[in-house]
Amino acid sequence: MKVLILGGTGEARALAEALTARGVPIISSLAGRVANPKLPVGEVRVGGFGGPAGLAEWLRENHIDAVVDATHPFAERIGASAFEAAATAQVRLLRLQRPGWSESPGDDWRWVDSLDEAAANLPGDRVFLTSGRQGLAAFAGNDQWFLARCVDPPEPPLPRRIEILLDRGPYTVDGETRLLREHRIDVLVTKDSGGSMTSAKLTAARNLRVPVVVVRRPPRPDVPTVSEPGQAVDWVLP
Known part of the structure; x- marks a missing residue:
């Protein structure tokens, strides 16, 4: 089992740490838009893949078994690319996304x-x-x-x-x-x-x-989605 984790979010870093602790080989991919990002544990790559076709080819070449899209809720482009690439490469795909905010009494x-x-x-x-x-x-x-x-x-x-x-x-x-x-x-x-x-x-x-x-958050592809890193671990290691 080899997993690609997309995103530099806190959820992505927590998932990388949890999977590494369980001996699962991972690669974390960061977009590279932040000058000094907080890096997760394990192997890290920075930069794009060249669109859905480039990502699909990369998944095959690196023998990736599963992809977890843990990018920012507003990272529309990579989410769409991951959906298309995972289908092309026949790789399992999960979306790890934190819940949105909710209004409280007194909010305007x-x-x-x-x-x-x-x-x-x-x-x-x-x-x-x-x-x-x-x-x-x-x-x-x-x-x-x-x-x-x-x-x-x-x-x-x-x-x-x-x-x-x-x-x-x-x-x-x-x-x-x-x-x-x-x-x-x-x-x-x-x-x-x-x-x-x-x-x-x-x-x-x-x-x-x-x-x-x-x-509001933009629409995302219809894929299995969880809100906690622990749930993503259970999906990777059922």
């Missing part, structure tokens, strides 16, 4: 289907963007003031009035509350990434009554 969430829709529906003038550096171009034509938090420096196009905050989670409610107050934020924009690493901003926004524009 405005759901949208894309960052472009978010940019067109901002209920405020001072905006905290936590949607990732690759999505900042959607707001380039806006006149609002933006605070954008990213792991790595973003590239143009960017909004005319923007302050970049380079930081990486996890974050605390106290820290997020302080940030919202110091920058007088009146609207938060985020993707429905799920998980606890970056959810403190939602609690802070609720406590300060700051509205949140939430981008």
Whole structure:
């Protein structure tokens, strides 16, 4: 049994550790979009495969028996490629995806289907963007003031009035509350990434009554899906 784990998420790292502890040979694949990613245990490859056909060929050449797609909930392209490549190479495929966030009493969430829709529906003038550096171009034509938090420096196009905050989670409610107050934020924009690493901003926004524009997750291929690394281990080793 040899397993390919797609993704640099916390779930992917936990799965790599669990399978390695059980003696299962794994290869973890990272997209390479983050300059200094947190690396999982075991063998790691960085970069793309050349689309579905390239991934299918790679699966065959490396004698992969199973693929676990543990990429970010918004990594649409690799998810589609994994679905097509696994079918072509006749390899088992599982999706490991953390649950999305749920609204709590006191939340003021405005759901949208894309960052472009978010940019067109901002209920405020001072905006905290936590949607990732690759999505900042959607707001380039806006006149609002933006605070954008990213792991790595973003590239143009960017909004005319923007302050970049380079930081990486996890974050605390106290820290997020302080940030919202110091920058007088009146609207938060985020993707429905799920998980606890970056959810403190939602609690802070609720406590300060700051509205949140939430981008829905894109549709994914219809494949078996679990939400916990332990469930993925059970799937790999039934």
